[in-house]
Amino acid sequence: MKSGSTxxxxxxxxxxxxxxxxxxxxxxxxxxLKKKAAxxxxxxxxxxxxxNQTAVVRMSSWAASLFAISEGLEPNYxxxxxxxxxxxxxxxxxxxYAHGIRxxxxxxxxxQQFGDHPQSKGVFDIDSTQLINMVKNMRDEGIxxxxxxxxxxxxxxxxxxxxxxAEPFEWRVYRLAKKIQAGADFIQTQCVFNxxxxxxxxxxxxxxxxxxxxxxxxxxxxxKSLGMARYMKAKVPGMDVPDYVxxxxxxxxxxxxxxxxxxxxxxxxxxxxxxxxIAGVHLMAIEWEHKVPEIAERAGMLPRPQV
Amino acid sequence: xxxxxxxxxxxxxxxxxxxxxxxxxGCGTCVAVCLTGGEKEVGVLSAELKxxxxxxxxxxSFGEATVQRQCDFEFLDEIKDIAGEYDALLSMxxxxxxxxxxxxxxxxxxxxxxxxxxxxxNKDVGWYEERCKACGTCVLGMTGGVxxxxxxxxxxxxxxxxxxxxxxxxxxxxxxxxWHMIYERLSKQGRLENIIKICPPNDWRNQKPQTLxxxxxxxxxxxxx
Numbered sequence: 212m213k214s215g216s217t218x219x220x221x222x223x224x225x226x227x228x229x230x231x232x233x234x235x236x237x238x239x240x241x242x243x244l245k246k247k248a249a250x251x252x253x254x255x256x257x258x259x260x261x262x263n264q265t266a267v268v269r270m271s272s273w274a275a276s277l278f279a280i281s282e283g284l285e286p287n288y289x290x291x292x293x294x295x296x297x298x299x300x301x302x303x304x305x306x307x308y309a310h311g312i313r314x315x316x317x318x319x320x321x322x323q324q325f326g327d328h329p330q331s332k333g334v335f336d337i338d339s340t341q342l343i344n345m346v347k348n349m350r351d352e353g354i355x356x357x358x359x360x361x362x363x364x365x366x367x368x369x370x371x372x373x374x375x376x377a378e379p380f381e382w383r384v385y386r387l388a389k390k391i392q393a394g395a396d397f398i399q400t401q402c403v404f405n406x407x408x409x410x411x412x413x414x415x416x417x418x419x420x421x422x423x424x425x426x427x428x429x430x431x432x433x434x435k436s437l438g439m440a441r442y443m444k445a446k447v448p449g450m451d452v453p454d455y456v457x458x459x460x461x462x463x464x465x466x467x468x469x470x471x472x473x474x475x476x477x478x479x480x481x482x483x484x485x486x487x488x489i490a491g492v493h494l495m496a497i498e499w500e501h502k503v504p505e506i507a508e509r510a511g512m513l514p515r516p517q518v
Numbered sequence: 519x520x521x522x523x524x525x526x527x528x529x530x531x532x533x534x535x536x537x538x539x540x541x542x543x544g545c546g547t548c549v550a551v552c553l554t555g556g557e558k559e560v561g562v563l564s565a566e567l568k569x570x571x572x573x574x575x576x577x578x579s580f581g582e583a584t585v586q587r588q589c590d591f592e593f594l595d596e597i598k599d600i601a602g603e604y605d606a607l608l609s610m611x612x613x614x615x616x617x618x619x620x621x622x623x624x625x626x627x628x629x630x631x632x633x634x635x636x637x638x639x640n641k642d643v644g645w646y647e648e649r650c651k652a653c654g655t656c657v658l659g660m661t662g663g664v665x666x667x668x669x670x671x672x673x674x675x676x677x678x679x680x681x682x683x684x685x686x687x688x689x690x691x692x693x694x695x696x697w698h699m700i701y702e703r704l705s706k707q708g709r710l711e712n713i714i715k716i717c718p719p720n721d722w723r724n725q726k727p728q729t730l731x732x733x734x735x736x737x738x739x740x741x742x743x
Contacts, residue, residue, distance in 0.1 A: 340676035374680030
């Protein structure tokens, strides 16, 4: 075991992993966090705790990760390169590990222009690939980025993101390969809607032997409404929402759109369970945490294996 | 070249409020090329300021002077005989020039009339684009001549990120994705192996004030100190 996290145990045992997501509150409101955390308990193997997602200030991801632990969830601590330099990142990783955090997801982070402090200075001292490698060397070599020895190395299970749908498509698997070479143990992808393209990307990753080196968890996001699908198609960079998803939501009564969205997500999960090279799914039920038990049930993900 | 843009007129007026005799100092190099702070722009600003003083009971007066380069003491000496007649200097040079003007005439208050924006290129008359952040560790050889530090909004060394939007950057449809350009150019040159390797963290050498002494000039520097 590299870290001994539940997520690592699930994946190494060959179980189909199921991860969720929890956005920390925009304030110090612990009750709001607990309320969002409650429906996730027992439903997922680990929960991504986002780090100032969309460049909007929220409770820090390590602090919210500690609350997740106290609520009985295993955090997947997200860290972006936008807000911290290499000193702060390494310091936070040491503290996070000392407090019992065992999974980390290494990301570049959305540009600050999109957030609530667009005037801020983006740090981007190192990039996501470099961050992955730094965490790996902290764990496996027991050294800081400068090569100096660490007094008790943080043993993290290292995650990375991949977007199979961004251009240039043919370069995407090579960038995935770079992240895996840098030290990523598992990969969570951007929300998948375009299944044809996803199948092709996974095939290429299989052909390059990448899916044997890292666990791939495609991102699944249930559409809550036709409006959400249209918004994601038109406004969110890097998102690929094919017309057939829009058409399916359009084809049902407005009251039934949320149900249809969950149905589409469940069909995707069913396909991923059978897909060669796929080790689990990452469910991003955006501001829909209370629906996770229903989705987990309908997708046949329950009960979660005990490891 | 260094590109700058003129400050809003009201801000300039506010900066020099209370001074009665002001010398507007232009610079004949970068800021002249980008049509911001050369002789012609000094004349325009001077005329605007004079006009705005007409309603004042005790209007300020303005002088004009443009030197070849404000980032060079030799050229700043050109105004040494007249500078003392003024109670403020309003510089239209880049930030480096403004500071050197203030260093050359430390008794006289110096004010900036421009905001220095970037190191860039002349795309067309009146159209300039940023190309270099002076990071101090040039990687253009690896990236096919496209700077990832400047042209990527996140300064990624292993891009493109997941936010790349077709061929554009996630921050703006009109901003090309630097890593898309890097990929395309290296692909066409058959040099993709450059970026298949992981690029290690950068050595940011621009995090403290920089000094450069060319080989052979160490002694000259020591003598001047």
